[in-house]
Amino acid sequence: xxxxxxxxxxxxxxxxxxxxxxxxxxxxxxxxxxxxxxxxxxxxxxxxxxxxxxxxxxxxxxxxxxxxxxxxxxxxxxxxxxxxxxxxxxxxxxxxxxxxxxxxxxxxxxxxxxxxxxxxxxxxxxxxxxxxxxxxxxxxxxxxxxxxxxxxxxxxxxxxxxxxxxxxxxxxxxxxxxxxxxxxxxxxxxxxxxxxxxxxxxxxxxxxxxxxxxxxxxxxxxxx
Amino acid sequence: xxxxxxxxxxxxxxxxxxxxxxxxxxxxxxxxxxxxxxxxxxxxxxxxxxxxxxxxxxxxxxxxxxxxxxxxxxxxxxxxxxxxxxxxxxxxxxxxxxxxxxxxxxxxxxxxxxxxxxxxxxxxxxxxxxxxxxxxxxxxxxxxxxxxxxxxxxxxxxxxxxxxxxxxxxxxxxxxxxxxxxxxxxxxxxxxxxxxxxxxxxxxxxxxxxxxxxxxxxxxxxxxxxxxxxxxxxxxxxxxx
Numbered sequence: 001x002x003x004x005x006x007x008x009x010x011x012x013x014x015x016x017x018x019x020x021x022x023x024x025x026x027x028x029x030x031x032x033x034x035x036x037x038x039x040x041x042x043x044x045x046x047x048x049x050x051x052x053x054x055x056x057x058x059x060x061x062x063x064x065x066x067x068x069x070x071x072x073x074x075x076x077x078x079x080x081x082x083x084x085x086x087x088x089x090x091x092x093x094x095x096x097x098x099x100x101x102x103x104x105x106x107x108x109x110x111x112x113x114x115x116x117x118x119x120x121x122x123x124x125x126x127x128x129x130x131x132x133x134x135x136x137x138x139x140x141x142x143x144x145x146x147x148x149x150x151x152x153x154x155x156x157x158x159x160x161x162x163x164x165x166x167x168x169x170x171x172x173x174x175x176x177x178x179x180x181x182x183x184x185x186x187x188x189x190x191x192x193x194x195x196x197x198x199x200x201x202x203x204x205x206x207x208x209x210x211x212x213x214x215x216x217x218x219x220x221x222x223x224x
Numbered sequence: 225x226x227x228x229x230x231x232x233x234x235x236x237x238x239x240x241x242x243x244x245x246x247x248x249x250x251x252x253x254x255x256x257x258x259x260x261x262x263x264x265x266x267x268x269x270x271x272x273x274x275x276x277x278x279x280x281x282x283x284x285x286x287x288x289x290x291x292x293x294x295x296x297x298x299x300x301x302x303x304x305x306x307x308x309x310x311x312x313x314x315x316x317x318x319x320x321x322x323x324x325x326x327x328x329x330x331x332x333x334x335x336x337x338x339x340x341x342x343x344x345x346x347x348x349x350x351x352x353x354x355x356x357x358x359x360x361x362x363x364x365x366x367x368x369x370x371x372x373x374x375x376x377x378x379x380x381x382x383x384x385x386x387x388x389x390x391x392x393x394x395x396x397x398x399x400x401x402x403x404x405x406x407x408x409x410x411x412x413x414x415x416x417x418x419x420x421x422x423x424x425x426x427x428x429x430x431x432x433x434x435x436x437x438x439x440x441x442x443x444x445x446x447x448x449x450x451x452x453x454x455x456x457x458x459x460x461x462x463x464x465x
Contacts, residue, residue: 122313128274128381129326129371130303143316 008175013202016179019092020160023099027107027155030100032148035111036141040123050112056105061098062164068098069168090171095179098165103155110154114147115140149218153211160207180206226285227252227379227411228273233282235268235435242268244435245282250379255405255412257426257443259419259458265435266415270381273413275302303330306377310384312368314356319348319367322356326375334374342370346400362393369400373408380404382414386421398425419459423447431455 038050072079072089079086087093118140126139141148163181170177172186180203187196228250235243243265250256250273258266271277272284275297284291286305291297306326314322323339343349346366351359356367365385372380382401386394402425404410416422422429422443429446431438431454439452450456 119313121309121311122315124271124276125307125309125313125368127276128305128307128309130299130306130329130375132299132329135329139315 009199009202011175012178012180012183012199013206015092015177016160016181016203017206019095019166019179020099020156023096023103023159024152024156026096026100027103028152031104031107031151031155032111032141034104035108035151036115036137038108038112039115039144040137040140053105053109053112056101057109059102059105060164061102061158061162062168064101065098065165065168068094068101068165072097072169089169090173090177092170092177094169095166095177098169099159099162102162102165103159106158107151107155110151111144111148114144114151117147118143145221146218149214149221153214156210156214157207160210161203225252226250227287229285231283231285233272233279233284235265235272235277236280241435243272243279246435246437248430248437248440250411250413251428252411253405253409254427255401255414255425256440257422257429258413258415258432259417259422259429260432260438262417264432266432267383268435269432270307270383270413270415273379274305274307274381276307303375304378305381306372306375306379307381307383308365308368308372308385310387312364314359314364314367314371316357317355318352319343319354319356319359320352322367323370323374326371330375338374338376339370342373343367345373345403346370347396362389362396365389365393366396366400369397373400373404376408377410379411379413382412382416384416385414387417394421401425419447431458 038046038053069089070076072087072094074080079089087097122143123136123140126136131139161181163185166177166179167182167185170179170182172178172182178186180199184196184199184203187193187199226249228248230246230248233243233246234241246265246269258269260266272279275291278291278293278296280293282292286297286301289297289301315325320339320343323342324334327334327338340349340352343352346369348363348366348370351363356364359367369385380401385401386397389397398421401412401414405412412425414422414425426443428440429443430440431446431452433454439446439450439455441450446455447459450459
């Protein structure tokens with residue numbers, strides 16, 4: 001199946017990459033600025049926000065799936081609005097929403113930690129060289145870049161391998177919402193162990209290649 | 225006309241009064257040494273002179289512009305002043321990229337070879353391509369000085385720039401500061417614990433104690449015939465703090 005380039009398998013792989021890729025991209029877009037802001041600023045209620053973020057980092061995916069299921073179901077607080085921007089249950093859009101909620105706290109939390117690890121004196125010295133507030137933030141993030149890449153790796157790791165949330169909100173529908181992890185669960189339940197193991201290897205291979213690419217990027221950043 | 229004119233400048237952090245009604249003039253083209261014990265407000269004063277923090281009260285006039293607790297300087301004005309700190313924090317890039325950094329912030333190209341010239345002046349041309357993290361403390365401080373020089377600031381603020389450095393690095397840094405002042409025309413405010421350094425470099429010296437300026441005088445007067453008994457005790461090394 002793998003070697004012959006089976007169409008169904010290819011669809012599953014592509015959907016897995018699309019769902020996790022879009023969710024990761026959105027988590028990066030939201031998570032890095034939020035993490036940087038939490039690392040760089042002090043405000044009333046920051047401790048509570050950080051506690052919530054850390055709680056989110058340990059959120060079981062299946063619980064996230066349950067919340068998203070309730071939110072998006074027809075009678076749920078978002079589902080009944082019928083807005084085109086809100087995805088329906090059992091669609092890749094719903095799976096993306098669930099994975100964003102899983103990856104965002106990981107990306108934001110690790111970004112915040114890496115920003116906090118940058119010498120606080122750096123900001124003042126960069127400002128004294130004529131940096132604007134934005135340039136100062138960029139300088140701090142650039143110094144924290146190795147940690148920020150680790151945040152992205154953690155976010156990716158958290159969603160590419162999760163099964164609970166995508167199973168609940170996606171429904172594992174063949175040709176529509178079936179991804180690698182849910183396909184592995186299904187084939188295992190059906191006793192198709194060889195296929196399940198093969199899919200597992202595909203998932204491991206994808207994870208390995210993407211992590212290797214990110215590590216290479218991290219290494220290049222260190223060499224700069 | 226003075227480059228800085230400070231009027232009753234006060235800075236309060238919580239309940240601590242770091243600067244207490246300071247009035248001071250800094251003359252264009254001079255090297256003003258500021259000496260005093262730790263915690264006397266010297267570094268706070270430099271942060272205010274660099275417009276990194278606003279005063280709690282009082283006014284700071286820089287050239288023709290005036291700043292206060294409610295009035296911040298424009299970016300163009302604040303970019304005419306820079307600080308070299310006691311502990312230089314270099315970016316995790318090459319030495320050359322660090323020196324070029326202030327130009328990049330201003331979106332300026334190094335068309336005149338200012339970075340190479342600055343590195344040559346501090347004797348580090350050979351290390352241009354080296355990662356900054358591999359430098360010794362003295363080399364890092366010299367890179368920080370080159371990084372400050374590259375923008376040809378009107379005012380260079382130095383906060384204990386040679387603390388804990390060996391005599392060779394102290395010599396290079398002092399010589400560079402002297403040249404930046406005499407040839408480059410930069411006004412220099414030098415905070416130092418080292419009274420000998422103040423004596424070597426400064427045109428005028430000020431003593432700070434408990435957030436106040438005790439005395440400002442020409443270097444010879446300050447060390448040989450100070451008016452205030454506390455200055456006398458300080459320069460004789462009799463002040464216990």
